Amino acid sequence: MSAPLLETRDLSVTFKVARQGGWPWSPPRELQAVKQASLRLEPGRTLGLVGESGSGKSSLARAIVGTVPVSDGRVLWRGEDIVSMDTAAQRAHGRHVQMVFQDPLDALNPRMTVGQIVAEPLRTHFPDLSKEQVRAKVGQMMERVGLLPALINRYPHEFSGGQCQRIGIARALITDPELVVCDEPVSALDVSVQAQVVNLLQELQREMGLALLFIAHDLSVVRHISHRIAVMYLGRIVEVATASELIANPRHPYTKALIASVPIPSPKAERARHRPVLEGELPSPMSPPSGCVFRTRCPIARADCADATPAVMNIGNDHLVSCPYHSSTEASPL
Amino acid sequence: MFATKSVADDLAGAAPIKGRSLWADARARFLRNRAAVAGLIVLLLVAAFALIGPFIAPWNNEDIDWNVLGNVAQGGRPSLETGHWFGTDALGRDLFARTVQGTQISLLVGIVGALISVIVGTLYGAIAGYFGGRIDNVMMRIVDVLMSIPYMFVLILLLVVFGRSLLMLFIGIGLISWLDMARIARGQTLTLKGKAYIEAAVATGVRPFTIILRHIIPNLLGVVIVYATLLVPSMIIYESFISFLGLGVQEPLTSWGALINDGASEMNNGTLWMLGWPLFFFVITLFGFFFVGDGLRDALDPKDR
Numbered sequence: 001m002s003a004p005l006l007e008t009r010d011l012s013v014t015f016k017v018a019r020q021g022g023w024p025w026s027p028p029r030e031l032q033a034v035k036q037a038s039l040r041l042e043p044g045r046t047l048g049l050v051g052e053s054g055s056g057k058s059s060l061a062r063a064i065v066g067t068v069p070v071s072d073g074r075v076l077w078r079g080e081d082i083v084s085m086d087t088a089a090q091r092a093h094g095r096h097v098q099m100v101f102q103d104p105l106d107a108l109n110p111r112m113t114v115g116q117i118v119a120e121p122l123r124t125h126f127p128d129l130s131k132e133q134v135r136a137k138v139g140q141m142m143e144r145v146g147l148l149p150a151l152i153n154r155y156p157h158e159f160s161g162g163q164c165q166r167i168g169i170a171r172a173l174i175t176d177p178e179l180v181v182c183d184e185p186v187s188a189l190d191v192s193v194q195a196q197v198v199n200l201l202q203e204l205q206r207e208m209g210l211a212l213l214f215i216a217h218d219l220s221v222v223r224h225i226s227h228r229i230a231v232m233y234l235g236r237i238v239e240v241a242t243a244s245e246l247i248a249n250p251r252h253p254y255t256k257a258l259i260a261s262v263p264i265p266s267p268k269a270e271r272a273r274h275r276p277v278l279e280g281e282l283p284s285p286m287s288p289p290s291g292c293v294f295r296t297r298c299p300i301a302r303a304d305c306a307d308a309t310p311a312v313m314n315i316g317n318d319h320l321v322s323c324p325y326h327s328s329t330e331a332s333p334l
Numbered sequence: 335m336f337a338t339k340s341v342a343d344d345l346a347g348a349a350p351i352k353g354r355s356l357w358a359d360a361r362a363r364f365l366r367n368r369a370a371v372a373g374l375i376v377l378l379l380v381a382a383f384a385l386i387g388p389f390i391a392p393w394n395n396e397d398i399d400w401n402v403l404g405n406v407a408q409g410g411r412p413s414l415e416t417g418h419w420f421g422t423d424a425l426g427r428d429l430f431a432r433t434v435q436g437t438q439i440s441l442l443v444g445i446v447g448a449l450i451s452v453i454v455g456t457l458y459g460a461i462a463g464y465f466g467g468r469i470d471n472v473m474m475r476i477v478d479v480l481m482s483i484p485y486m487f488v489l490i491l492l493l494v495v496f497g498r499s500l501l502m503l504f505i506g507i508g509l510i511s512w513l514d515m516a517r518i519a520r521g522q523t524l525t526l527k528g529k530a531y532i533e534a535a536v537a538t539g540v541r542p543f544t545i546i547l548r549h550i551i552p553n554l555l556g557v558v559i560v561y562a563t564l565l566v567p568s569m570i571i572y573e574s575f576i577s578f579l580g581l582g583v584q585e586p587l588t589s590w591g592a593l594i595n596d597g598a599s600e601m602n603n604g605t606l607w608m609l610g611w612p613l614f615f616f617v618i619t620l621f622g623f624f625f626v627g628d629g630l631r632d633a634l635d636p637k638d639r
């Protein structure tokens with residue numbers, strides 16, 4: 001098998017958090033935002049990443065684009081480790097991997113015009129382009145994401161949220177990247193605008209052959225646009241499968257709860273279905289539960305779940321799940 | 335969805351539309367603020383006084399008018415006939431020319447101090463805040479140490495040891511003026527660092543110094559400008575205080591502080607104009623800067639986007 005476009009192997013991200021009320025020299029506490037996450041993404045495909053707030057999705061995305069340090073594990077780009085590259089090579093690599101952010105206004109420098117914002121990656125990676133060439137490319141890109149090129153000298157605060165997100169997408173695509181990491185790109189937008197932005201991303205993906213890492217906190221959007229979906233809980237990836245397999249045949253109890261929390265459009269079906277609802281809070285990532293991190297909220301937890309981190313099991317069909325009791329879940333009275 | 339109605343209407347021609355930058359917005363808000371505009375006009379008049387004054391003054395600031403020397407309280411009064419519009423000082427020198435001179439020096443001290451603080455302080459603070467970690471720690475500890483030194487004492491020592499000169503005064507003021515600004519710039523930078531546009535630039539591979547110059551500094555500038563306009567008067571006050579102690583600029587150069595000092599010592603001789611004129615310019619200039627600073631603050635961060 002040839003190397004995938006992007007692969008993470010046992011990727012961990014650890015933040016050091018200063019102890020409150022501690023001495024300046026006392027060692028900081030460690031917060032494991034991502035622990036041993038392994039993912040693969042093929043060119044031109046979409047990988048969905050879901051998990052509730054604080055599960056480490058953004059941290060994983062940042063480690064992939066290189067804005068937070070990787071504490072352990074590897075990020076492979078076409079089989080080549082980008083964590084061990086030197087700084088100049090990492091900067092040059094930025095051309096291939098771009099990011100789209102959750103809060104569209106926060107992602108645009110308020111002192112720059114739309115033209116300057118969209119042109120920045122181009123100016124960084126192709127400093128030899130003339131002013132006219134940059135301008136022409138920016139105009140084309142703006143048109144492509146559905147913005148009038150005549151608005152090139154406007155400032156971000158003169159646009160709506162959906163338009164700002166289009167500007168962010170234009171900036172991400174101007175260098176012709178191969179992977180775009182979308183960190184909850186529609187969560188902050190009006191419902192009416194969400195579908196437009198998702199459609200735009202899918203359209204551009206088809207035209208430009210982009211791979212997408214699409215992050216969301218629930219399955220409602222992700223299930224429709226992803227080829228594969230990874231489910232994250234407290235920094236761990238607990239289940240990965242193709243989108244249809246994951247929705248039709250979820251194995252991990254957390255995935256089941258996530259699916260149950262997506263409303264079904266028909267009220268009748270909604271009432272008729274069985275909904276295991278998650279109880280309790282997400283534990284603190286500073287002191288995660290021993291063994292399986294989900295055990296404090298798992299409806300089918302057993303005593304030995306506290307003993308060891310469950311291994312990732314391949315249950316066929318390229319469906320990976322990290323719960324040894326995944327098949328007993330049906331039998332278990334919830 | 336593509337563009338709002340009004341924007342679409344503007345689109346008659348294909349020529350790019352000029353956007354309203356935040357700076358343009360701020361300028362409009364500033365010009366609506368009456369007190370700030372009045373302050374600005376006062377400052378412009380004072381500046382014009384300092385620049386044009388030497389060309390219209392009938393007397394030179396160094397020449398002694400021997401006619402009034404023995405009789406300053408009477409002959410040295412402000413009057414149009416003698417050409418001493420503001421009167422003379424106790425030595426019979428023309429006070430108009432001396433006030434023009436003092437205004438030049440005082441404004442220069444204030445503006446140079448503020449400029450040093452803007453350039454050095456902003457860059458220093460932005461670099462410390464952006465890089466963070468150990469670099470930040472070392473850089474800010476240096477600021478703490480410099481701040482803990484009683485700067486007046488050091489400044490006076492400098493002036494005594496190296497002699498009183500304009501250069502020493504600038505060095506002394508330059509040494510302290512940027513410290514507060516560095517702290518302010520660093521604090522703002524820490525907030526800005528969390529913005530997604532900075533992350534986008536880092537992810538793309540923009541170099542750190544380019545990020546500081548392109549993304550951090552322009553967004554700091556609002557706060558920096560406001561603080562700098564309030565710093566000019568405090569620099570003027572420092573200088574005046576030093577001159578008041580008799581350690582400021584050396585004769586025949588003078589400054590508001592030195593003139594006020596001279597005037598105050600003659601107060602009992604019935605020559606109040608010697609105190610009044612420099613004090614008047616000193617006070618209106620300080621108020622001018624305060625009003626302008628306030629206006630800039632309101633104009634630049636109504637709800638800082």
Ligand SMILES: Nc1ncnc2c1ncn2[C@@H]1O[C@H](COP(=O)(O)OP(=O)(O)OP(=O)(O)O)[C@@H](O)[C@H]1O
Binds near residue numbers: 017051059
């Ligand atoms: N720079 C940082 N320093 C310290 N802790 C951090 C940092 N960034 C994130 N964290 C912590 O790491 C954990 C995971 O955060 P992350 O932002 O990756 O979650 P998320 O899944 O993206 O959540 P959300 O849906 O709210 O965006 C959280 O507990 C968060 O507090």
Ligand code: SF4
Binds near residue numbers: 253294298302326
């Ligand atoms: S390992 Fe145990 S606690 Fe974890 S999900 Fe499976 S059954 Fe639940």
Ligand SMILES: [Mg+2]
Binds near residue numbers: 057058183
């Ligand atoms: Mg997030």
